[in-house]
Amino acid sequence: MKKLESREDIELLVNSFYAKVIKDETIGFFFKDVVNVNWDKHLPKMYTFWETILFGQMSYKGNPMQMHFPINEIKAMEKHHFAKWLELWKQTIEENFEGENASSAITKSENIANLMAYKMEMARK
Numbered sequence: 001m002k003k004l005e006s007r008e009d010i011e012l013l014v015n016s017f018y019a020k021v022i023k024d025e026t027i028g029f030f031f032k033d034v035v036n037v038n039w040d041k042h043l044p045k046m047y048t049f050w051e052t053i054l055f056g057q058m059s060y061k062g063n064p065m066q067m068h069f070p071i072n073e074i075k076a077m078e079k080h081h082f083a084k085w086l087e088l089w090k091q092t093i094e095e096n097f098e099g100e101n102a103s104s105a106i107t108k109s110e111n112i113a114n115l116m117a118y119k120m121e122m123a124r125k
């Protein structure tokens, strides 16, 4: 098993994760039906997002929360969706990587997902 330490590692992780996501019965439809995701744009954004979070590269310039409010308005993003997202993310990491950055990618995604789930719920009230 290898460490999660380069841009290539992140690309592998993100690509493998979304391959699972789009096949998934619980959350796949968000990426196909709710939003018709342009993968050529979305994937590179996610590489820079994780590069910024894990390696402190400062290459990601967006606002990860903001992007999800309009999605949440079309179809409520609920706790069980986030639970599935996290399950697939954790699974993909554990299938491919070990070490500090791998653990950190799990912990950080849990924190962001919990905050996001809370914000989406509040936005619906």
Ligand code: HEM
Pocket (backbone or CB within 6 Å): 027, 030, 031, 035, 036, 037, 038, 042, 045, 046, 049, 062, 063, 064, 067, 068, 071, 077, 081, 082, 085, 108, 109, 112, 113, 116
């Ligand atoms: C049920 C959970 C989630 C769903 C259904 C979801 C869905 C989506 C969709 C459809 C997009 C738009 C793609 C496009 O540009 O066309 C997006 C963007 C994004 N998502 Fe999520 N997401 C979820 C959870 C998360 C979590 C937990 C994170 C972070 C750990 C995250 C990070 C991002 C980022 C960084 C973007 C790109 C924002 C930008 O354009 O700068 N998402 N998501």
